[in-house]
Amino acid sequence: EPEVTQTPSHQVTQMGQEVILRCVPISNHLYFYWYRQILGQKVEFLVSFYNNEISEKSEIFDDQFSVERPDGSNFTLKIRSTKLEDSAMYFCASLLQGRVETQYFGPGTRLLVL
Amino acid sequence: SQKIEQNSEALNIQEGKTATLTCNYTNYSPAYLQWYRQDPGRGPVFLLLIRENEKEKRKERLKVTFDTTLKQSLFHITASQPADSATYLCALEQGSGTYKYIFGTGTRLKVLA
Numbered sequence: 001e002p003e004v005t006q007t008p009s010h011q012v013t014q015m016g017q018e019v020i021l022r023c024v025p026i027s028n029h030l031y032f033y034w035y036r037q038i039l040g041q042k043v044e045f046l047v048s049f050y051n052n053e054i055s056e057k058s059e060i061f062d063d064q065f066s067v068e069r070p071d072g073s074n075f076t077l078k079i080r081s082t083k084l085e086d087s088a089m090y091f092c093a094s095l096l097q098g099r100v101e102t103q104y105f106g107p108g109t110r111l112l113v114l
Numbered sequence: 115s116q117k118i119e120q121n122s123e124a125l126n127i128q129e130g131k132t133a134t135l136t137c138n139y140t141n142y143s144p145a146y147l148q149w150y151r152q153d154p155g156r157g158p159v160f161l162l163l164i165r166e167n168e169k170e171k172r173k174e175r176l177k178v179t180f181d182t183t184l185k186q187s188l189f190h191i192t193a194s195q196p197a198d199s200a201t202y203l204c205a206l207e208q209g210s211g212t213y214k215y216i217f218g219t220g221t222r223l224k225v226l227a
Contacts, residue, residue, distance in 0.1 A: 004157075031213050043158060043203065043217040056214040091157045095213065100146065103215070105157030 002026040004106035006092050012112045013082055021077045021109045023092030031095040032075045033103075034067065036060065038088045049075065050097075082113045116141040118206060120218040127194055128226050135189040135221045137204035145210055147180055147187050150203040152220065158203055162189075194225045 005024045013019050025032050034046040048055040049067055066078045075094075079086055092106040119138045127133050137147070146165045150158035164171045164180040164187065171178045177190040191198050201220040208214045 042219040056212055101163040103160055108157050
């Protein structure tokens, strides 16, 4: 069974610091996503990435956020200057184009900003 | 504005009974709707997709209905088991072909032994 992996599983950082969350999507998938889930709240779309560029982004995904696919396997989310309200679970997901039922989520990175 | 609403209160049912969860949406015209399961501290896991031209979809003990007139989907788990206890999420594509998915708040189901 193919799976999406994410590292680290937990990250604690000080407010104002930069963090990079890493994901390895499923190898033949073409769409990549980052979602956020604040404790006790719903899963929120942040950004989708296709063909080496951002396809869609939400209002949450402001200038403090960026995404990259630096090589053929990794997909990263960078938060430049973290705020307390960035504390959340961050999920990466990937999807095979045209197969909308194949969106697979990773196990998540729990980010705590102090 | 666009909304996806699920019953935010937890649903407790006895083992063996059928659980029915509701997803209502406004200001969307989705071509399909998805249901996911989420366990605490884990990522959502895709369960079922139903398209706008399908009234009902089944997978083992799961059944999903989709009423585009009522703008509602119902998710049923028959012969429920304690292992079915989890939060169930519905999700829609925000715009056709965008591959941008918006999730409901989820309904927490607890199946009592």
